[in-house]
Amino acid sequence: MTAEPTQPTPHPPRPEVPVEDFRTTRWTQVSRAKADSPEGRRALAELCHAYYEPVAAFLRCELRDGDAARELAHDFFANMLAGGAIAHAEQERGRFRSYLLGAVKHFLSHHREAGRRLKRGGGVENISLNDTDAGEARSVADAGVLSPDAAFDRQWALTVVARALESLRSECAADGRLEFFEQVKPWLTGDAARGDQTALASSGGMNANALKVAVHRLKRRFRQLLKAEVAGTLENPALVAAEMRDLFAALGS
Amino acid sequence: MNESIPASNSCPKCGSALPSAATGGLCPRCLMAEAMAPTQPGAEAAAAQKTLAPEELAPHFPQLEILECLGRGGMGVVYKARQKTLKRFVALKLLAPERVGDGKFAERFTGEAQALAALNHPNIVTIHDFGQAGGFYFLLMEFVDGVNLRQLLRARKFTPEEALAIVPPLCDALQFAHDRGIVHRDIKPENLLLDKDGRVKVADFGIAKMLGSVERGGKTGEYAAPENATQSTVGTPGYSAPEQKTDPQHVDSRADIYSLGVVFYEMLTGELPGQRLEAPSRKVHIDIRLDEVVLRALEKNPELRYQQASEIKTAVETVAGTSAPNSSQLEDAQIKSEHVRLFSLKRRNLWKLCAVWAVVLALIFAEHRAIIGYLGMGSLLRPDQIQEEHSKSAEGTGRFYIGQTDFPYGDSIAITSVDRSPDWIAVKGHYNLASHDQATLALYITSTNRTTNRSVTEDAEQQTQIAKGRGDFALIRSHLVPGLPHVAMYADGANFADVYFGTKAEAAEESRMTFHSTRSFGPVIERTLMIDGKECDFLVLRTGEVLRHSFVEVGDLHESTPPSAFLQWVRENGVDIGFCFSSDKQYVPLGISTFETGTFPFPYDTVPQSQIPDFRSKAELEAYSVRHGWPLKRPPLVGSLVGVTNIWNDLKAAQFHGQSNDVPDFFLKDKPFAMWLGVTNFMHPIAFSTRDGVEGLLQVTGFTNNPPSVKIRYKLVQNGDAPKTSSAVGILTIGRNPDVLRVQLTQAEDLVASFKQMSEVSLIPTAHLEAAQDKVDVLKAELEGDDVRVAQARLAAAQHALRRVSQLMKIGAVPSSEAEAAQAEVQVREAELKAAQAAQGGRASLGR
Missing domain, CATH: 1.10.510.10 (Transferase(Phosphotransferase) domain 1)
Known part of the structure; x- marks a missing residue:
C-alpha cells in the first residue's frame, strides 16, 4: 500500500483486516512506535494520506493563497513522512488531529516568508477567489470568517464523515448492495429525509418492516464505521465519544 | 423520494452550509448528528418487531380502553385511549423500556412527572397520570384531536x-x-x-430533562x-x-x-x-418589525x-396590532422600549448581530444611526435592485430611533423623544460637546437628488449654538420636505456629529444613496476597462480618465520592484487602478486574472454583450454559465492594486468595528488586500484608499469578451461638491482621515518591528528595513497634518531610495534607468517641499 501524500484521494484502501482493527491500530502504532519502524511509518503515511484536506484547509486560511498553501502542504507531508515530526507525539494526548495541527503550525512558523511581499503599495498580496482543483472540498465557504484552526477542525470533521460514508458504500458495493445503499442513504441523515418508506419497500420487494430493519442496520453500521474512523486517530479508543462531540461542534460552528 | 442536498446550498434540516459532494450529496452535519444520536436501546428492537398492539397493552392498563397507536416519537410510542370511567379520550405515552428497574430514573421520572402534572394551562398538554406498567414508564396525557x-x-x-x-x-x-x-x-x-x-x-x-442525563453533562x-x-x-x-x-x-x-x-x-x-441568518423579511413579505423579534429570540x-x-x-x-405610520406613541412605547434595550447594547454586540445577518446589512443598519450613512456603502447596486430592496421593506413604519450615539472624539447626541405630525417634527434630547469649544446644533432633513445622486440637506429653521459640555436640546421644524431628518453638530463648516432618526421606510429609502457626515460620496460612475494581455486600461480615480498602457512582465512577484518606467508613468498620470491579466510572474495592478495567463474563461462572444446581465454574486455568475452551458472552469482571480496603499475588505459584517462616525468602518479595518473573496462575495463592493488619499468603493459588476473587459462601478468619498484634487506638486495632505492614518501607522510600525527582528538574523536585507522606517515617518507626519513635515519625510524617503539604488547600480545590479527614476523622484519631492513651505509661509503671512 503505497500512500502518496501528493495525490490524496478520498477513498480509503480496501482493508485486508476488519475495519475497526485496521484503523484503530494506526495512530496507536505511530505514536507508540515513535521510531522508524516500518509499520509505524506506513501507518503514518496512511493517516497523512487520509487527512490531507484539513491541513490544506488550515494553510489556505493562514496563507490566503491557494497555490502557496498547496505547495506548503506537500512540503509539510513530505517533511513529516521523512521522519520529521513523530517525536512529540506523546504530548498531544493521543489525538492525531491535535498532533497534526501542532505539527503544521510548527512547520509553518519556520517557513513564513520574510518581509511579507514588498510590493508597490506595500503588503498587498494576490489572493485567489477560488481554488480550482479537486472540487467541493476546497470550496468551503467563507474561509475568511473561520479561523485557521477552526477551518482545520471543520475540514477534519468533514473528512472523517466522508471517509466513514465511503467505507460504508464500499462495503455495500462489495456485498452487491450498492443500489440499496444509494436508495437508502438519505435515511442516514435522520427521519426528516425519510420520504416514503413504504413505496421504496414495495419497489424493493421487501415489506415495510423488513425495510425498517435494514435501514436501522445500515445506520448502525454507519455509526460503527464513523466511530472506527475516529478511533483510528486516537490512541485511546475510549475517548471516541469526546472526540466525536468535538468534531460535531467543529461542523456546527 | 431521495432528498439530496445540492452541493452549495444549505441543508434544509440543520441549516448548515457544508459542502456535501464528498458525502454523496448528504449533509455532513446531519450525518454525524444522526450517527451520534441515541437510539433508544429499545428502538432497534422496536423497529425489528411490531409495535405492541393495543390488545397486548390492555391488561396493563385496566382503566383504559386502548384504541390505536398514534405514532412513534423520539421519546416513545403514543396510543389513543379512552378512560372508561370518565369516558374521555386520552393519550398514553410509553417511554424508556430499558430504564424500568433503574431506581434513580424512577425517582427522577416521578419528580418530573409530578411537576409536569401541576402544569395546568390551556396551552399545555395536561398530564393526567403517570407511572410504571407493562415494562414501560408511561404518561397519561390530554388527547389533542x-x-x-x-x-x-x-x-x-x-x-x-x-x-x-x-x-x-x-x-x-x-x-x-x-x-x-x-x-x-x-x-x-x-x-x-x-x-x-x-x-x-x-x-x-x-x-427531555426527564430522559436526559443532564446532570452528567459535559x-x-x-x-x-x-x-x-x-x-x-x-x-x-x-x-x-x-x-x-x-x-x-x-x-x-x-x-x-x-x-x-x-x-x-x-x-x-x-x-x-x-448559518448565515437572513432576516425573515428578506425572504417573505412581512412586517420588518418582526425581524427584530425573531432575531432577538435567535441570539446565540x-x-x-x-x-x-x-x-x-x-x-x-x-x-400585529399596529400597522399605521404615525400611530400614537403610546402604542409604540413598548416597541420603543424594546428598541432602547436592543440598541443600548454595546456596539460590539450589534456588530456581532450584523455578522450573523450579513445579508441584511441595509435593513439592520437602517436601525442604528451610526451606520445609516453606511447604507450607501453596501449598495453600489443598480437602481432597480435598490427599488426591489426598498419595496421589500416598505411596511416598516412608525419607528423612531431613540437612544444615545457616541462619536469618535467624545461627542455624543442622545435622542429621547420624537414627535411628528404631517406638518412638523419635534425632537428632544441631550448632547455632549467635547471636541469643539463651540458648535451649532440643528435639525436638518437630507434627501437624495435622484438625478445627480447627490445628497441635499435642507437648512435648519432653528439653529442652536452650544458650548463645550453637556446640555439638553429641543428642536422643531415646521416646513417639512421628504427626506431623512437628523440632528447634527456643526462647526467650522463641517458636520462632525450626526444622528439620524425617522421611520425605517425613510431610512431605507434615503440613506442608501447618501453618506452623512463630514464626507459624502460622489456619483456612481460606471466604466468598462479593457484587459487585453498586452495592453490594459488604467483608471485615474480623481478625474475618471482612462489611459492605456502596455502590460509589463517582471520576475518573481515576491521580490519585484516595479519597473521604473511603468512606475513613473503611473505617477505622472495619477493612475490608480488597472485591470490586467496576471499570473505570479506578472506585475499586477488591480487585476482580474485567471490561472492561465491571457485566457479568458468566459466565452461571452457567443452571447451578445448587451444581453449579458450584471452579476451580483459569484453564484449568479455560475448559475448563468451553467444555464448557458459555459465551461466555467477557471473563475477569475482578483489581484492587487497599484498606487493604492491600502484596500480593505468589503462589507463582510464580521469586519466591522462600529467605532467611527466619520468614515466607513471598513476603512478602519486594516487588512491588506489578502482577502478570501472566495465563494460568496465575488462582486461585493471593495473599499480602498490610494497613496493620495482618494477613498472610495469599487465593485466589479461583470465581464465581457470582445474585447475582454471588466465592468466596474465605483464612487469616491468627497468633501462637499468638489472632488479632491491632488497633483505631484501641490497640496500634500488633503484631509486624510486620522483614524485611517493611525491604523496604517500601526501596520507600518509592526512591519518595521518584524523587519528589525529578521534583519538581526540576516533574513532580509537592511534596505527593506530602511524603506519600512521611512514609511513610518511619512505616516507620522501625515498624522500631524503638517504639509511641510510630510514633504520632508517623503523627500527623505526618496533620498534614501536613491542612495540604495545608486549603490546597486555601481555593482551592476540594476540598470541605470532605475537610478534615473529614483533621481526623478527626489526632484519631485524637492519641488513638493518647496511648494509646501511656500504655502505655509503664505498662510503665516495671512496671520492665521
Whole structure:
C-alpha cells in the first residue's frame, strides 16, 4: 500500500483486516512506535494520506493563497513522512488531529516568508477567489470568517464523515448492495429525509418492516464505521465519544 | 423520494452550509448528528418487531380502553385511549423500556412527572397520570384531536398572520411553565399541537430533562455509554439553543426562547435559520418589525435574548396590532422600549448581530444611526435592485430611533423623544460637546437628488449654538420636505456629529444613496476597462480618465520592484487602478486574472454583450454559465492594486468595528488586500484608499469578451461638491482621515518591528528595513497634518531610495534607468517641499 501524500484521494484502501482493527491500530502504532519502524511509518503515511484536506484547509486560511498553501502542504507531508515530526507525539494526548495541527503550525512558523511581499503599495498580496482543483472540498465557504484552526477542525470533521460514508458504500458495493445503499442513504441523515418508506419497500420487494430493519442496520453500521474512523486517530479508543462531540461542534460552528 | 442536498446550498434540516459532494450529496452535519444520536436501546428492537398492539397493552392498563397507536416519537410510542370511567379520550405515552428497574430514573421520572402534572394551562398538554406498567414508564396525557405543527409546515407555509396568531399562546405556555421552573428543552414543530378548534398546545414539556442525563453533562465522556449521550440533552439539531450543546449544565428557560425563535422563523419563511441568518423579511413579505423579534429570540448568547417568553408575546402582539405610520406613541412605547434595550447594547454586540445577518446589512443598519450613512456603502447596486430592496421593506413604519450615539472624539447626541405630525417634527434630547469649544446644533432633513445622486440637506429653521459640555436640546421644524431628518453638530463648516432618526421606510429609502457626515460620496460612475494581455486600461480615480498602457512582465512577484518606467508613468498620470491579466510572474495592478495567463474563461462572444446581465454574486455568475452551458472552469482571480496603499475588505459584517462616525468602518479595518473573496462575495463592493488619499468603493459588476473587459462601478468619498484634487506638486495632505492614518501607522510600525527582528538574523536585507522606517515617518507626519513635515519625510524617503539604488547600480545590479527614476523622484519631492513651505509661509503671512 503505497500512500502518496501528493495525490490524496478520498477513498480509503480496501482493508485486508476488519475495519475497526485496521484503523484503530494506526495512530496507536505511530505514536507508540515513535521510531522508524516500518509499520509505524506506513501507518503514518496512511493517516497523512487520509487527512490531507484539513491541513490544506488550515494553510489556505493562514496563507490566503491557494497555490502557496498547496505547495506548503506537500512540503509539510513530505517533511513529516521523512521522519520529521513523530517525536512529540506523546504530548498531544493521543489525538492525531491535535498532533497534526501542532505539527503544521510548527512547520509553518519556520517557513513564513520574510518581509511579507514588498510590493508597490506595500503588503498587498494576490489572493485567489477560488481554488480550482479537486472540487467541493476546497470550496468551503467563507474561509475568511473561520479561523485557521477552526477551518482545520471543520475540514477534519468533514473528512472523517466522508471517509466513514465511503467505507460504508464500499462495503455495500462489495456485498452487491450498492443500489440499496444509494436508495437508502438519505435515511442516514435522520427521519426528516425519510420520504416514503413504504413505496421504496414495495419497489424493493421487501415489506415495510423488513425495510425498517435494514435501514436501522445500515445506520448502525454507519455509526460503527464513523466511530472506527475516529478511533483510528486516537490512541485511546475510549475517548471516541469526546472526540466525536468535538468534531460535531467543529461542523456546527 | 431521495432528498439530496445540492452541493452549495444549505441543508434544509440543520441549516448548515457544508459542502456535501464528498458525502454523496448528504449533509455532513446531519450525518454525524444522526450517527451520534441515541437510539433508544429499545428502538432497534422496536423497529425489528411490531409495535405492541393495543390488545397486548390492555391488561396493563385496566382503566383504559386502548384504541390505536398514534405514532412513534423520539421519546416513545403514543396510543389513543379512552378512560372508561370518565369516558374521555386520552393519550398514553410509553417511554424508556430499558430504564424500568433503574431506581434513580424512577425517582427522577416521578419528580418530573409530578411537576409536569401541576402544569395546568390551556396551552399545555395536561398530564393526567403517570407511572410504571407493562415494562414501560408511561404518561397519561390530554388527547389533542388535531395535528402537529410539523404536519402543517409540510402542507403549506404559514401566512405571517397565522404565524403571529400561534406565537402568543405559545409564549403563554412557555411563560407559565418557566414561572414554575420547568424548561421544555425540546421545542420543535413536532411538539406543538393544534387542535380542531385551532388552539395551540405544547406537548412533551420537560420530558427531555426527564430522559436526559443532564446532570452528567459535559465533555469528558462520563456518560454511561456513548450511545446514551442523549440527543435530548442537546435538543433537536436545528432547534436547540447553542448553549444546549456547549454548556448543557447551564441551560435554562432561555433555551426555549431560542427554540421558539427557530419555530417562528420556520413558520414565516418555511426554512430553518441557517448559518448565515437572513432576516425573515428578506425572504417573505412581512412586517420588518418582526425581524427584530425573531432575531432577538435567535441570539446565540442567552443574555441577549428575550429573557421572558411574555416579552415576545408583547412584541408580537404589538406588531400585529399596529400597522399605521404615525400611530400614537403610546402604542409604540413598548416597541420603543424594546428598541432602547436592543440598541443600548454595546456596539460590539450589534456588530456581532450584523455578522450573523450579513445579508441584511441595509435593513439592520437602517436601525442604528451610526451606520445609516453606511447604507450607501453596501449598495453600489443598480437602481432597480435598490427599488426591489426598498419595496421589500416598505411596511416598516412608525419607528423612531431613540437612544444615545457616541462619536469618535467624545461627542455624543442622545435622542429621547420624537414627535411628528404631517406638518412638523419635534425632537428632544441631550448632547455632549467635547471636541469643539463651540458648535451649532440643528435639525436638518437630507434627501437624495435622484438625478445627480447627490445628497441635499435642507437648512435648519432653528439653529442652536452650544458650548463645550453637556446640555439638553429641543428642536422643531415646521416646513417639512421628504427626506431623512437628523440632528447634527456643526462647526467650522463641517458636520462632525450626526444622528439620524425617522421611520425605517425613510431610512431605507434615503440613506442608501447618501453618506452623512463630514464626507459624502460622489456619483456612481460606471466604466468598462479593457484587459487585453498586452495592453490594459488604467483608471485615474480623481478625474475618471482612462489611459492605456502596455502590460509589463517582471520576475518573481515576491521580490519585484516595479519597473521604473511603468512606475513613473503611473505617477505622472495619477493612475490608480488597472485591470490586467496576471499570473505570479506578472506585475499586477488591480487585476482580474485567471490561472492561465491571457485566457479568458468566459466565452461571452457567443452571447451578445448587451444581453449579458450584471452579476451580483459569484453564484449568479455560475448559475448563468451553467444555464448557458459555459465551461466555467477557471473563475477569475482578483489581484492587487497599484498606487493604492491600502484596500480593505468589503462589507463582510464580521469586519466591522462600529467605532467611527466619520468614515466607513471598513476603512478602519486594516487588512491588506489578502482577502478570501472566495465563494460568496465575488462582486461585493471593495473599499480602498490610494497613496493620495482618494477613498472610495469599487465593485466589479461583470465581464465581457470582445474585447475582454471588466465592468466596474465605483464612487469616491468627497468633501462637499468638489472632488479632491491632488497633483505631484501641490497640496500634500488633503484631509486624510486620522483614524485611517493611525491604523496604517500601526501596520507600518509592526512591519518595521518584524523587519528589525529578521534583519538581526540576516533574513532580509537592511534596505527593506530602511524603506519600512521611512514609511513610518511619512505616516507620522501625515498624522500631524503638517504639509511641510510630510514633504520632508517623503523627500527623505526618496533620498534614501536613491542612495540604495545608486549603490546597486555601481555593482551592476540594476540598470541605470532605475537610478534615473529614483533621481526623478527626489526632484519631485524637492519641488513638493518647496511648494509646501511656500504655502505655509503664505498662510503665516495671512496671520492665521
